[in-house]
Amino acid sequence: MAAVSSASDTEDPRGRHPPERRLLILGGPQSGKTSTANNILGEEFFDSGEETTHSNVGQTEIYGRRVTVVDTPSWAIPSDPQENAQAEDMDIDKDKDKDKDKDKDKDEDKDKDKDNDNPKAESDDPPQQPGPSLDSEGPCMGAILCPPGPHAILLVVSITQPFTDIERRAAEEQLGALGGGTWRYSMVLFTSVDKLPEGVFIEEHIANTGESLQWLVERCGSRYHSFDNTQKESEGNTQVPELMEKVEEIIADNQGWYFEVNELILLEEEQARKALEEERMRMEEHARQRDQMIGGPPRELRLLLLGWKGVGKSSVGNAILGRRFFESGQETELCLRKQALVSGRRVTIVDTPGWDWFSVRRTPKRIRQESQRGAALLRPGPHTLLLVLPVVSSLTARKRRTLVAHIETLFGDGACLHTMVLFSCGDWLGRTPIEEHILRGGRELQRLLEFCGNYYHVLDSKTPGKDRSVSALLDRIEEMIRENGDKAFLPIQTEWLSEESSLSSDNTEPEDDCRGCQLQ
Known part of the structure; x- marks a missing residue:
């Protein structure tokens, strides 16, 4: 279970330091996470031309508040064809012999959703989280880089990419890796809204995209925001101020508390990082010994x-x-x-x-x-x-x-x-x-x-x-x-x-x- 702590410690009672707001940005490949982080910070803190492989931190001051933004690597999208076919079968009611089993699974999913809508049930029984991966950096590292924890978790979704049940499960697994209680601090941040057809608003896009995207928005308490990253230099751009107002609403809804990763999860993350480092060192030593034998590359x-x-x-x-x-x-x-x-x-x-x-x-x-x-x-x-x-x-x-x-x-x-x-x-x-x-x-x-x-x-x-x-x-x-x-x-x-x-x-x-x- 993840811990939650009060945000009051971010403000100095004697006024020596401005109040702080910490934002953790998560998203899938090509979702525009890095451009969004730069947009919020007001300058090119991160290289948006290359794939993000490690979590990075940027800070700035916005309207008297010190804002910390953490950009993270893209979450993994499941690509197993059998797994995708199984997910599609769960949503299609064709075979009568399989309907019974599917209905049971759907009923179980509904029960889980009801538990997830209840903060107490979510805290007591956190979602099943995947084991630490040695191939990629998990979201816990991003949360560690904005101590003592993020006030808001921004789930970046590009409207130019399809959001199917596969992406939904990827987002759910990503938040599940952080522990329970994450959804109360989460908001969907839509990017590339300039690509919407003329006269179409983001609400209509959510309604027309499908149940998976609607589920994600509802899971975040119907909190969402739209970003056009091409307008970051334009005059009168109110995207960032409006986003920060919604972040303040999240903090108010959580009674001034911020999200803090459970110590057990941090320990697992640290063990995974150590195992990854040991594997890298072993491979480098193996390459060095091989190069010595053959005269070097x-x-x-x-x-x-x-x-x-x-x-x-x-x-x-x-x-x-x-x-x-x-x-x-x-x-x-x-x-x-x-x-x-x-x-x-x-x-x-x-x-x-x-x-x-x-x-x-x-x-x-x-x-x-x-x-x-x-x-x-x-x-x-x-x-x-x-x-x-x-x-x-x-x-x-x-x-x-x-x-x-x-x-x-x-x-x-x-x-x-x-x-x-x-x-x-x-x-x-x-x-x-x-x-x-x-x-x-x-x-x-x-x-x-x-x-x-x-x-x-x-x-x-x-x-x-x-x-x-x-x-x-x-x-x-x-x-x-x-x-x-x-x-x-x-x-x-x-x-x-x-x-x-x-x-x-x-x-x-x-x-x-x-x-x-x-x-x-």
């Missing part, structure tokens, strides 16, 4: 982009480097080398002209030589040959043989040890796992991956610099480098060096790319 990664014409090599290069270095949308004629700092590594990429998909002979000699000179620009050699293959492409036996022939003809029989298939246009997969796509791709795609030692990765090249899979790609490349042992990169051949400076469209000296590389 590279400070530089040199990558050569290869593939057919029009497969999106330039877009992939831009996505990895996080900037528009290569001109996409037009045919690459000459090799171009660019470099950037990505995820703590110095990454050098050479984009090359595309091959013919029918045969090596049909690829002009100039293009073949340009591919080799591209490798020569990565002295003393590329760590990885990235074979770009769109996920929307079908791979026939001829196409596979042509790709393999290009790699072996241009770079030698040992080039397969340094080749990785990089699936571009990853956004076309949607929620389909890449492994399922490979199975659907047939035997020819699987044979190509076997040629590359089953090293592959999928990349969404439409969001340069924002794709988390870029860091995972670099980790995968380093893993492949370690597997190659003393052959840390593909050594360049003497014949590749001819006329490389005159035919390259980059005026950077090749020797400059290799300083500090530990794999030479």
Whole structure:
């Protein structure tokens, strides 16, 4: 059971400090929590361009009150298809044989709701809370960061996202993790209200969205507020003052008391944090010992982009480097080398002209030589040959043989040890796992991956610099480098060096790319 305490201790009787109001912000992914927190504080305290992974605290003074705002990581949304199907079955009355069991479950839910509407029953029998997770930071940490406890808990919900029974249960589990009594301090805060159709008010949106959202609003005592985060700089913006008035009403309704997390829950949270820290330390020690055995990870990664014409090599290069270095949308004629700092590594990429998909002979000699000179620009050699293959492409036996022939003809029989298939246009997969796509791709795609030692990765090249899979790609490349042992990169051949400076469209000296590389 969570404890509740008086808010009177936040005001100094001698007037030395202004009274304080503490707000805890909770919400799901892409709900606008961080923008809302910045809006309340009146300035950019938190980075709204990145996902919140740890709870953060900001403070300001609003109308003579010191306001503390805690932004928290997004709560987890259940994604188990079986669980979702079961939740939908609970709401649909189709099968007569199952109706009896469902009615029992619904009756039990109603009884629980009645108990939850009663503060005493809620305090005596707190909701069942999930065990501490080692993968994410729970809401308790946010409550800890605004001691001795929040006066109001703001549940942020974006009107642009559907609010189904899955989101409802996620919100209920999040408050349940804090303990009993949380609903008396909670308010729904709607964001992106500027996206409402003209003439539609938030009350109509609540009525039309469905029972799950209505349940959430009713569970919060019908307390809600609307935010348009695009108006935070506009004159006459009354959103924040009106919100603070509603916070004062919550405090008055609770007779000046604030919410305080139960000590037992805090202890469980601390144990979970310690277990997470120990796991991280163990993994770091394991990585350190592994690096000592193999000579340490590279400070530089040199990558050569290869593939057919029009497969999106330039877009992939831009996505990895996080900037528009290569001109996409037009045919690459000459090799171009660019470099950037990505995820703590110095990454050098050479984009090359595309091959013919029918045969090596049909690829002009100039293009073949340009591919080799591209490798020569990565002295003393590329760590990885990235074979770009769109996920929307079908791979026939001829196409596979042509790709393999290009790699072996241009770079030698040992080039397969340094080749990785990089699936571009990853956004076309949607929620389909890449492994399922490979199975659907047939035997020819699987044979190509076997040629590359089953090293592959999928990349969404439409969001340069924002794709988390870029860091995972670099980790995968380093893993492949370690597997190659003393052959840390593909050594360049003497014949590749001819006329490389005159035919390259980059005026950077090749020797400059290799300083500090530990794999030479």
